[in-house]
Amino acid sequence: MPDVLLDARNIGKRFGGVQALKDVSLTIESGEIYGLIGPNGAGKTTLFNVFTGLYPRDSGEVRFAGAPLSLDSPHAVAAAGIARTFQNIRLFGNMTALENVMVGRHVRTRAGVFSAILRTRAERVEEAGIRRRAEELLYYVGIAGHADDLARQLSYGDQRRLEIARALATEPKLLALDEPAAGMNATETTALRGLIAGLRDDGLTVLLIEHDVKLVMGLCDRVAVLDYGEKIAEDVPAAVRANPKVIEAYLGASTA
Amino acid sequence: MSPREKFGLALIAVALIALPFVLAAAGTAWVRIANFAVLFVLLSLGLNIVVGYAGLLDLGYVAFYAVGAYVYALLASPHFGLHLPFWIILPIGAAVACVAGVILGAPTLRLRGDYLAIVTLGFGEIVRIFMNNLSSPVNLTNGPKGINRIDSFQLGPLNFSASDTLAGLIFSGPIKYYYFLLLVLLAVIVINRRLQDSRIGRAWVAIREDEVAAKASGINTRNVKLLAFAMGASFGGIAGGMFAAIQGFVSPESFILNESIMVLSMVVLGGMGNIWGVIAGAVLLSFVPELLRYTVEPAQMALFGKLLVDPEVLRMLVFGLALVLTMRFRPAGLWPETRHRRELSEGRT
Numbered sequence: 001m002p003d004v005l006l007d008a009r010n011i012g013k014r015f016g017g018v019q020a021l022k023d024v025s026l027t028i029e030s031g032e033i034y035g036l037i038g039p040n041g042a043g044k045t046t047l048f049n050v051f052t053g054l055y056p057r058d059s060g061e062v063r064f065a066g067a068p069l070s071l072d073s074p075h076a077v078a079a080a081g082i083a084r085t086f087q088n089i090r091l092f093g094n095m096t097a098l099e100n101v102m103v104g105r106h107v108r109t110r111a112g113v114f115s116a117i118l119r120t121r122a123e124r125v126e127e128a129g130i131r132r133r134a135e136e137l138l139y140y141v142g143i144a145g146h147a148d149d150l151a152r153q154l155s156y157g158d159q160r161r162l163e164i165a166r167a168l169a170t171e172p173k174l175l176a177l178d179e180p181a182a183g184m185n186a187t188e189t190t191a192l193r194g195l196i197a198g199l200r201d202d203g204l205t206v207l208l209i210e211h212d213v214k215l216v217m218g219l220c221d222r223v224a225v226l227d228y229g230e231k232i233a234e235d236v237p238a239a240v241r242a243n244p245k246v247i248e249a250y251l252g253a254s255t256a
Numbered sequence: 257m258s259p260r261e262k263f264g265l266a267l268i269a270v271a272l273i274a275l276p277f278v279l280a281a282a283g284t285a286w287v288r289i290a291n292f293a294v295l296f297v298l299l300s301l302g303l304n305i306v307v308g309y310a311g312l313l314d315l316g317y318v319a320f321y322a323v324g325a326y327v328y329a330l331l332a333s334p335h336f337g338l339h340l341p342f343w344i345i346l347p348i349g350a351a352v353a354c355v356a357g358v359i360l361g362a363p364t365l366r367l368r369g370d371y372l373a374i375v376t377l378g379f380g381e382i383v384r385i386f387m388n389n390l391s392s393p394v395n396l397t398n399g400p401k402g403i404n405r406i407d408s409f410q411l412g413p414l415n416f417s418a419s420d421t422l423a424g425l426i427f428s429g430p431i432k433y434y435y436f437l438l439l440v441l442l443a444v445i446v447i448n449r450r451l452q453d454s455r456i457g458r459a460w461v462a463i464r465e466d467e468v469a470a471k472a473s474g475i476n477t478r479n480v481k482l483l484a485f486a487m488g489a490s491f492g493g494i495a496g497g498m499f500a501a502i503q504g505f506v507s508p509e510s511f512i513l514n515e516s517i518m519v520l521s522m523v524v525l526g527g528m529g530n531i532w533g534v535i536a537g538a539v540l541l542s543f544v545p546e547l548l549r550y551t552v553e554p555a556q557m558a559l560f561g562k563l564l565v566d567p568e569v570l571r572m573l574v575f576g577l578a579l580v581l582t583m584r585f586r587p588a589g590l591w592p593e594t595r596h597r598r599e600l601s602e603g604r605t
Contacts, residue, residue, distance in 0.1 A: 052472060053471075054468070054471075054472070073471070073476075074468075074471040074472050074474075075471055075474050075475055075476045075477070078472065078473060078474030079474055083472075083473075083474075084472055086468075086469065086472075090466050090468060090469035090472075091465075091466070091469065092461065092462050092465035092466055092469065092470075093465060093466075094461075094465055095458075095461060095462070095465060099458060099461075102458055103458050103459065103462045103470070103473055103475070104473050104474070105455075106455060106458070106459055106462075106473065106474055106475050107473070107474025107475070108474075109455055111454060111455045111456070112456065113451065113456055113483060113487065116450055116451055116454035116455065116456055116457070117447050117450055117451065119450055123454070126455075127453075127454070127455070130455070166473060167473075169473075170473060170474050
């Protein structure tokens with residue numbers, strides 16, 4: 001049995017009268033691409049926000065890499081090794097692409113105010129390391145040529161890549177991508193697909209929310225389907241595609 | 257740095273070193289004005305960390321200036337009979353102001369924008385009112401009467417309140433303070449620049465740009481914001497200590513809301529986030545009103561034979577006009593940080 005990286009048990013989340021998540025349990029194994037799909041409003045992004053500490057959960061436990069994960073603050077989640085991107089891209093628009101990625105190194109570096117003021121040897125070494133790693137990551141996602149451009153001036157596809165590079169800079173064990181293909185054209189989607197597959201080949205575990213069912217089915221090792229806040233299926237893509245409950249959720253009941 | 261830049265920098269350095277003697281020829285009052293201008297530059301650079309880098313609107317910044325000034329006044333005056341040397345008190349003042357910054361920041365930094373502005377405004381007033389009323393039952397601050405006969409700086413045989421002659425040049429008290437302030441300013445500029453290019457500096461800007469994304473990228477936004485507050489407050493505390501020594505007298509009246517607004521105006525007018533812009537803003541807003549004060553009255557006397565408009569009234573008028581014009585034509589400030597300039601000009605289209 002492969003290693004379980006993330007093990008979520010009975011996650012519940014309620015917004016006022018709406019039960020956004022109902023007893024959702026799922027396990028993500030090390031080294032896989034795990035897809036999360038479902039109709040609009042099914043609770044995908046909510047679950048995402050719970051996993052990354054942006055929303056407090058009402059119930060449930062999460063174990064990550066063999067230890068209980070505190071979901072109280074996003075920065076602690078990032079430190080534990082979960083990095084994310086946003087459905088509506090959230091970059092530091094007036095910083096350069098390189099600076100954006102350098103910010104991602106924050107959680108893995110230590111220099112404080114005093115070492116910065118004194119420019120200690122350790123601080124200079126660390127700064128150089130941050131810059132080098134950020135340049136490598138820009139190269140890795142394929143936008144090294146835009147290092148000194150402001151993030152807001154990049155093309156849409158490049159902004160997506162930059163967000164992934166910034167997330168990778170935190171050295172995650174699990175990379176969570178929230179609809180990375182949203183708004184992309186076919187060419188950009190294909191390139192993105194190559195990038196995500198490459199991430200897995202380099203040993204990263206990926207959690208992918210996506211509307212583009214073709215992308216999910218072609219890319220993911222396993223897929224979970226959410227509907228009205230409940231997990232209705234979790235299996236390999238082929239089995240999920242054939243699951244009557246899933247078909248019903250997407251197309252409505254066949255026997256009306 | 258290119259040779260041209262080096263040459264320019266050397267020129268500025270020579271000008272700054274020669275400046276007090278030129279000013280002294282016009283009257284010692286002008287040297288004092290220069291000193292206060294440098295004090296305001298220091299305050300603006302401190303506030304720039306909070307407002308310019310981290311994007312936190314602080315309307316009570318003068319409170320930290322007040323804390324630094326009162327720490328100096330209490331530890332170096334006959335009020336408690338304490339006379340510690342300045343090089344001990346200034347760091348203490350910075351530390352106390354820093355603690356005050358953390359005390360203000362810890363409960364309030366979850367607020368954003370206007371709400372934070374209102375809370376900090378209240379904090380500034382609270383500090384002033386404390387200074388005003390902490391005269392009984394224990395006379396800590398001497399109330400509205402303030403504390404006077406504050407010690408001036410004394411460094412070995414060098415007394416900053418007396419004049420010395422060296423190589424035919426008269427070094428008056430204010431001139432000595434000027435050079436000391438210049439040294440402190442240099443240190444503060446270096447510190448600011450280093451912070452700007454550091455891990456912490458990037459985190460500040462990231463928070464200003466998008467707080468949620470900053471959090472998700474692993475920045476402990478609460479701590480990093482507190483750090484901005486603490487750093488800004490420390491600079492305010494140091495400036496306050498020097499203010500007390502130069503002035504020889506402190507009272508709560510020096511630390512009213514207007515002063516906070518003034519420093520904020522300097523930061524905004526000069527160009528938030530850009531050290532050189534902020535310095536230009538502070539120098540401009542310190543000197544121009546004084547220039548008016550010294551020219552308007554004689555000009556009116558010469559033209560009309562009597563005083564028609566009080567210089568003080570004119571001062572506020574010109575001040576307001578300058579701000580309105582700046583915001584209309586250069587909304588990012590006279591000399592903005594490249595980031596802010598792009599942000600604001602794109603926002604206008």
